[in-house]
Amino acid sequence: xxxxxxxxxxxxxxxxxxxxxxxxxxxLTNFNDYQRHSHGAYELERxxxxxxxxxxISSERGxxxxxxxxxxxxxxxxxxxxxxxxxxxxxxxSRMEAVFEGTLIDDECGPxxxxxxxxxxxxxxxxxxxxxxxxxERDPREIARGILAMFTAADAATTLRDLVSGHLMVETPSLxxxxxxxxxASTLRDQEGRLGSFVVMALVAPPxxxxxxxxxxxxxxxxxxxxxxTSVSQADKLLPDPEIADLVKAVQHxxxxxxxxxxxxxxxxxxxxxxxxxxxxxxxxxxxxxSSELLRTAVVSHSVAAMHRNAENxxxxxxxAALLTGAILAVLVIVAVVFRRTLFxxxxxxxxxxxxxxxxxxxxxxxxxxxxxxxxxxxxxxDVLRQNLTEKRVLEEEQRRLNRRLRRLAETDTLTGLLxxxxxxxxxxxxxxxxxxxxxxxxxxxxxIDHFKVVNDTHGHAVGDEVLSGVARLMxxxxxxxxxxxxxxxxxxxxILRRADDITAYNFLERLRILLCETAVQxxxxxxxxxxxxxxxxxxxxxxxxxxxFSLADQRLYMAKGAGRNCIVTEGxxxxxxxxx
Numbered sequence: 001x002x003x004x005x006x007x008x009x010x011x012x013x014x015x016x017x018x019x020x021x022x023x024x025x026x027x028l029t030n031f032n033d034y035q036r037h038s039h040g041a042y043e044l045e046r047x048x049x050x051x052x053x054x055x056x057i058s059s060e061r062g063x064x065x066x067x068x069x070x071x072x073x074x075x076x077x078x079x080x081x082x083x084x085x086x087x088x089x090x091x092x093x094s095r096m097e098a099v100f101e102g103t104l105i106d107d108e109c110g111p112x113x114x115x116x117x118x119x120x121x122x123x124x125x126x127x128x129x130x131x132x133x134x135x136x137e138r139d140p141r142e143i144a145r146g147i148l149a150m151f152t153a154a155d156a157a158t159t160l161r162d163l164v165s166g167h168l169m170v171e172t173p174s175l176x177x178x179x180x181x182x183x184x185a186s187t188l189r190d191q192e193g194r195l196g197s198f199v200v201m202a203l204v205a206p207p208x209x210x211x212x213x214x215x216x217x218x219x220x221x222x223x224x225x226x227x228x229x230t231s232v233s234q235a236d237k238l239l240p241d242p243e244i245a246d247l248v249k250a251v252q253h254x255x256x257x258x259x260x261x262x263x264x265x266x267x268x269x270x271x272x273x274x275x276x277x278x279x280x281x282x283x284x285x286x287x288x289x290x291s292s293e294l295l296r297t298a299v300v301s302h303s304v305a306a307m308h309r310n311a312e313n314x315x316x317x318x319x320x321a322a323l324l325t326g327a328i329l330a331v332l333v334i335v336a337v338v339f340r341r342t343l344f345x346x347x348x349x350x351x352x353x354x355x356x357x358x359x360x361x362x363x364x365x366x367x368x369x370x371x372x373x374x375x376x377x378x379x380x381x382x383d384v385l386r387q388n389l390t391e392k393r394v395l396e397e398e399q400r401r402l403n404r405r406l407r408r409l410a411e412t413d414t415l416t417g418l419l420x421x422x423x424x425x426x427x428x429x430x431x432x433x434x435x436x437x438x439x440x441x442x443x444x445x446x447x448x449i450d451h452f453k454v455v456n457d458t459h460g461h462a463v464g465d466e467v468l469s470g471v472a473r474l475m476x477x478x479x480x481x482x483x484x485x486x487x488x489x490x491x492x493x494x495x496i497l498r499r500a501d502d503i504t505a506y507n508f509l510e511r512l513r514i515l516l517c518e519t520a521v522q523x524x525x526x527x528x529x530x531x532x533x534x535x536x537x538x539x540x541x542x543x544x545x546x547x548x549x550f551s552l553a554d555q556r557l558y559m560a561k562g563a564g565r566n567c568i569v570t571e572g573x574x575x576x577x578x579x580x581x
Contacts, residue, residue, distance in 0.1 A: 018354035023325025030318035041307035056092035069278025123149035178303040184231035185296035250291035259288020416472035419486035443505035470521030530566035
């Protein structure tokens with residue numbers, strides 16, 4: 001009899017231990033969730049300080065442009081505005097450094113922060129040189145140097161931002177979607193400012209330099225529209241909130257339907273004597289970017305708020321799980337004293353179910369027959385926990401799928417499915433380093449579709465889009481393993497060939513050229529197109545960086561167009577042809 005009672009008590013003890021395991025698992029899981037969401041909110045708040053500093057450096061260009069373009073009568077006021085803006089920028093950078101104190105000292109972030117300070121000081125020096133020169137003696141080239149130097153400072157800030165966000169994504173993967181969206185919103189605001197700066201360059205430069213600045217402005221406009229269409233305009237999908245949705249509409253209205261059109265009109269229609277002043281343009285253009293700044297801020301603030309709500313919910317779930325576990329244990333004590341024999345078997349079954357759930361089995365087992373009402377309540381509580389854990393697993397999987405989709409959208413050209421410019425630029429460094437390490441030469445090829453404007457004008461943009469997609473599919477299907485194809489804008493594509501010397505690259509491209517000539521890339525109208533190719537070789541160990549290689553391939557592409565199109569140019573250098581960064 002003692003042995004039976006001993007076994008019964010052992011059974012009851014086992015059931016109690018099982019409940020503790022289940023409750024402890026739920027409590028631990030919710031505690032980990034609470035810590036993860038709290039830490040995520042903390043990191044996003046820190047990252048917000050970094051974004052404020054990046055935005056401050058970018059927005060300093062507006063007052064700088066006004067100061068460099070001001071007349072002698074207006075110079076003092078514009079320099080005072082610039083000084084006030086610089087004070088705001090310095091305060092934002094100081095806040096960022098204080099927030100990240102002791103954490104920006106690794107091999108990447110430390111040098112990036114030092115480069116930011118150096119580039120910002122250099123940019124301000126060049127701006128001051130132009131702004132402090134009398135209006136009659138001011139050289140437009142000095143203004144351009146000041147603007148470009150401030151671009152470099154903004155690029156350094158963006159590099160630091162990307163490095164920090166990359167570290168945060170590794171440390172807290174659940175923040176990947178929010179960080180990518182915040183980065184896109186920040187980049188959008190920066191590119192809007194750059195476009196305005198290019199217009200300022202056109203206003204102060206001699207008329208013969210206008211085409212160069214218009215070309216850069218158009219490239220920047222392409223980046224802005226790409227960021228908007230592939231990422232930022234979808235902010236209200238990731239963060240479903242009325243304020244975010246209203247700000248998305250405001251950016252469309254204020255910038256795309258307002259400031260952007262103003263800038264394009266100012267760049268294309270100003271007089272030969274540049275009668276429109278940079279200060280007047282800046283005064284009208286800068287307010288149109290305010291919605292973009294507010295959207296970037298709102299993305300971070302709403303993400304932080306969401307993290308805090310998740311942390312609060314996890315804390316509530318933790319308390320609920322602890323209380324439920326305590327209730328179950330209290331029921332077990334009553335059962336052990338009063339209904340020991342009648343409830344022994346069901347409780348042992350409960351023990352087994354609890355262990356199964358703690359081990360990850362969320363299936364609902366068949367309930368035992370004839371159990372007491374109290375035990376039924378325990379099984380009901382177990383079902384609630386099982387359902388909560390199941391729903392939590394489904395939500396986490398949905399979040400992982402959303403993060404993967406955002407990363408794919410950020411790297412893919414939506415029309416052709418190829419890599420976009422940003423994804424290509426993020427990979428070329430690694431490609432070059434790998435090629436140098438294994439002693440492999442690369443061929444960088446820039447090609448675009450000949451007379452593509454005629455296709456659009458004749459058949460419409462919908463057919464033009466089908467032609468672009470058809471060319472992308474045809475070219476991508478003909479590539480070798482390891483080769484890379486990307487669309488960088490309009491009808492322009494970049495192809496990077498591995499294991500290619502001059503002859504191998506030319507022969508391979510010649511086959512692609514002939515294949516394109518002979519194949520209909522739009523089946524309904526049986527349209528065939530040709531392409532011009534510019535090729536730049538990069539031997540292993542070359543000191544040339546991406547900008548050098550791309551510029552050379554770009555010049556040879558224009559040489560190919562000048563030679564009649566539908567051909568490949570692998571040699572030659574002409575300073576009269578265009579050169580893009």
